[in-house]
Amino acid sequence: MPTTLHDVAREAGVSAATASRALTGGTVSAGTRASVRAAAERLGYRPNRAARGLITGRAGALGLVVPDLTNPFFADVAKGVAARARAADLPVFVADADEEAGLEVEAVRSLARSTDGLLLCSPRAADAQLLDVADARATVLLHRRVPGLASVVADLADGTRQAVEHLRALGHRRIAYVPGSPGSWAGEQRDVGLAAATADGGVEVVRFPPVAPTVAGGVQAADLVLADGATAVLAYNDLVAVGLLGRATARGVRVPEDLSVVGHDDTVATMAHPSLTTVAVPQRRAGAAAVDLLLRLVAAARTPGAPLPEDAEVTLTTHLVVRASTAEPTRPR
Amino acid sequence: MPTTLHDVAREAGVSAATASRALTGGTVSAGTRASVRAAAERLGYRPNRAARGLITGRAGALGLVVPDLTNPFFADVAKGVAARARAADLPVFVADADEEAGLEVEAVRSLARSTDGLLLCSPRAADAQLLDVADARATVLLHRRVPGLASVVADLADGTRQAVEHLRALGHRRIAYVPGSPGSWAGEQRDVGLAAATADGGVEVVRFPPVAPTVAGGVQAADLVLADGATAVLAYNDLVAVGLLGRATARGVRVPEDLSVVGHDDTVATMAHPSLTTVAVPQRRAGAAAVDLLLRLVAAARTPGAPLPEDAEVTLTTHLVVRASTAEPTRPR
DNA sequence: TGGAAGACTGCAAACGTTTGCAACGATCCT
DNA sequence: AGGATCGTTGCAAACGTTTGCAGTCTTCCA
Structure with missing residues (x-):
């Protein structure tokens, strides 16, 4: 019962192909585009992700694997990722690996097929394991560096x-x-x-x-x-x-x-x-930067001439924040 | 290049239909099931979610909307949800609404089509807005009660x-x-x-x-x-x-x-x-209970005789934990 | 005025999976 | 021994979208 592209096409008096082009930026006349858009709006049309994904081969979603959502550090990272992904209009699957390398690997395996790219935050798994399970053309490591994989880390x-x-x-x-x-x-x-x-x-x-x-x-x-x-x-x-x-x-x-x-x-x-x-x-910034890098990575992977992004290893700076828990030692203990 | 069901079928020497039935629990002979499973294992087959979702009408995923992942309360809930969803082999989309009702509603709208059911945790939107945007047959509220929608709350x-x-x-x-x-x-x-x-x-x-x-x-x-x-x-x-x-x-x-x-x-x-x-x-437990309820809800919605679950309003108990920040008042201030 | 080029559109195929239907063989009962 | 039933399998259609190809119509230039 949800409205399909055909419904929109019928409402606008055009074929489904034209409706598709009108909505996704193909070459159609200005008038057609306007009427299709109006019809889509009127009917509250939302494209079926599965159908689109099936034909395009893209999932239209990202994946994020963290060791523990409850750890405020990872929660902050996740927030940065979510915000940046929302801006790109990409929903994100979040998996909590419970600090276990095994669950982590399993999450990567199952998420790999249903996403366009994966963000692995502070993975516990060994280098070899990661290289084995992760697709280098669609994976960004966060706060971990492994030769051969893109990454965003803090210094x-x-x-x-x-x-x-x-x-x-x-x-x-x-x-x-x-x-x-x-x-x-x-x-x-x-x-x-x-x-x-x-x-x-x-x-x-x-x-x-x-x-x-x-x-x-x-x-x-x-x-x-x-x-x-x-x-x-x-x-x-x-x-x-x-x-x-x-x-x-x-x-x-x-x-x-x-x-x-x-x-x-x-x-x-x-x-x-x-x-x-x-x-x-800068956890939030790291999360956002990782999404950016991942997006560039998958875009590059799609073009045959595949020049992988130069800056596939991003390093963010850290700085000490001095508050009240440090002072000169009063006397040798 | 990922292996498809056809590859598995060919490897096992059966048709794609039989391979599908062998893997998803259809009626096939024990021998066939074994050889198909072996072939799938050998080839590392993972079903294409998009294709499956397209034909079945199910997304094979859940959605969770929280006001702020950074708030430890919601992080705990998310952890409970993630754990229970993993047990059910369902990935979960997580959206952070930044404490804004508008983003919340938008998240519901965009996630509704790509999930089988939605968990809305402590939504900020008004009752009417939620009833308008949420599908009562596939939505569970967490820590919020709205007449007409299923919910899990704490007392x-x-x-x-x-x-x-x-x-x-x-x-x-x-x-x-x-x-x-x-x-x-x-x-x-x-x-x-x-x-x-x-x-x-x-x-x-x-x-x-x-x-x-x-x-x-x-x-x-x-x-x-x-x-x-x-x-x-x-x-x-x-x-x-x-x-x-x-x-x-x-x-x-x-x-x-x-x-x-x-x-x-x-x-x-x-x-x-x-x-x-x-x-x-009990945040974790609430998250898990919400997933359970949601699963029952969508299962019921799929059977035409639609007896919506009786216990669509779950209440968990709360209890005071006395620690060190309370004591008898020493003197009237 | 004729032809080429371009803009716009529709037809139909394709993506990978599930599932109704029919066919086949074997088994069972009478 | 014959028919009915059941278990097992394959064929083909279907899901909703995108996209190559070809067709039509308009416009422009020589």
Whole structure:
């Protein structure tokens, strides 16, 4: 019962072919175009995506796979993606992989056929696995870099470097670092930043065991960190930083007087008290940029002369936002 | 170049019709089914959704419209929806309406044709608008009730009642209430709860101007609340509660000694320090239940004898989670 | 004035899948 | 042993759209 192109054509007194051309930008007379448009409007015509997709071979939709929608970092990215996709009039399938590489791969497999392109945000799967399952001509990685695939990342290494420099400038000499699950691309980047910042000495970074990207993870790490002599702690994630801060406060350790805390991502940093000094990552912008890149990619893939976009590896800058959770160390602990 | 059903059929030595039946559960011999399945597996066959959708009239996908993916409440709901939809092997289109009724309606319009059913989470649009734009046989409302449409809601009124009772039991007599944008269904429900809890006197609720569902909104409300004599404040949202708590602390007002704070939704309650007493709403479960209901709804709509599901209005219970942000008032302020 | 070129339109095929119908063989019952 | 029934299969149509091709009509130039 939904109105079809034929209904519109009949209403406008033309053939379906002409109606199609009038609506999709083919060569028709101005008068015809106007009357077809009017008929379509009058009847509330909406093209059948399935039929269009069948003949054109395009799905008219994008796909986004994230590890966890509940993580504010990914929620922000998803928002950026959704906004940019809406502007391009493309609906987007969103899959939540529950932090599992297996579900991630399965999502890619099933979404690949029903979309024109896929956005994989911080995928947990291994490089080889991704290269195997993803179509390089229709996939953009977000916050992950794999040779052979297009990607949009933030300069995490530099962000971490800025954070350490900030703490060093304040006078901290022993800094605790709480990392995430080992083997992740983001983790490696942060390691690069740590190495760069500690290269010329003057500051020592002690690495703690990895924890989950949650407030609970931060709480768990807090007691270990407090047992150490560090005067500052750097968390790989704002949620972890919030957990650290909360637990420290609960145990009577004052932040930032007794302990400086630095987060990462600038997601929930203003929810903490004191508000968190953190490394801001432009999640929304990254999401939007990824959609842009993906659109260029699939457009290039459709033209036979296939010059893949030069700038298939986008890097966005990060910057430290200094708030209230960092200060000069009062006394050596 | 992707493998089609014909490829599978040829590989298995049967017709396309038989291959289709073998894979989708038609009547074929056990041997045929096995060999077709084997062929499909060998070739990595994935059915073309567009072609299937065109002939069956089903899209094989669901749609979810939320006001803001960034709001942890909706992110949780989306996670519940995604998990349940994955179990049903249905991908889900997610649209972010940016808290605007107009975008919401537009999302419904464009998604309606490309999905089998739509989930509208806390829609901002007016009742009449929703009834106009939504197909009652394929739409489920989440955290909103409109006569004529199926819905899954939480008992917000009772949650608010529990919160007020809790504060009264602690000895509070003057409670500040910070509401959200006026005219919302959830707001009305909370008003019902407030009325119920204050009916037999003994406690007074003072209503403050509405604020945005953000930490900033809470900060904004905080100074107004502190100027009042209330010993406790009830926020319509955890984010707002966090803002209230942070600002109060910053101004030297101790929580819970000088001011008790109660949030709502149990989203970011454990991020605050002290952790928030809040009304827990089962978002994930609501999302999953909404998918279930939607699936039953569309199944019923497909059978001509159309007995719409009896339980088209699901209500989930809420309960107060008492944490560290509420206590007996120390002295009248 | 004749022809070529161009603008506009319709016919029909095609995309990959599902499904009604009919055909076939085997099995069962009487 | 004959007919009916059932299980299994293939043929062909159908879903709604886009698009190559050819046709018609107009316009322009020589």
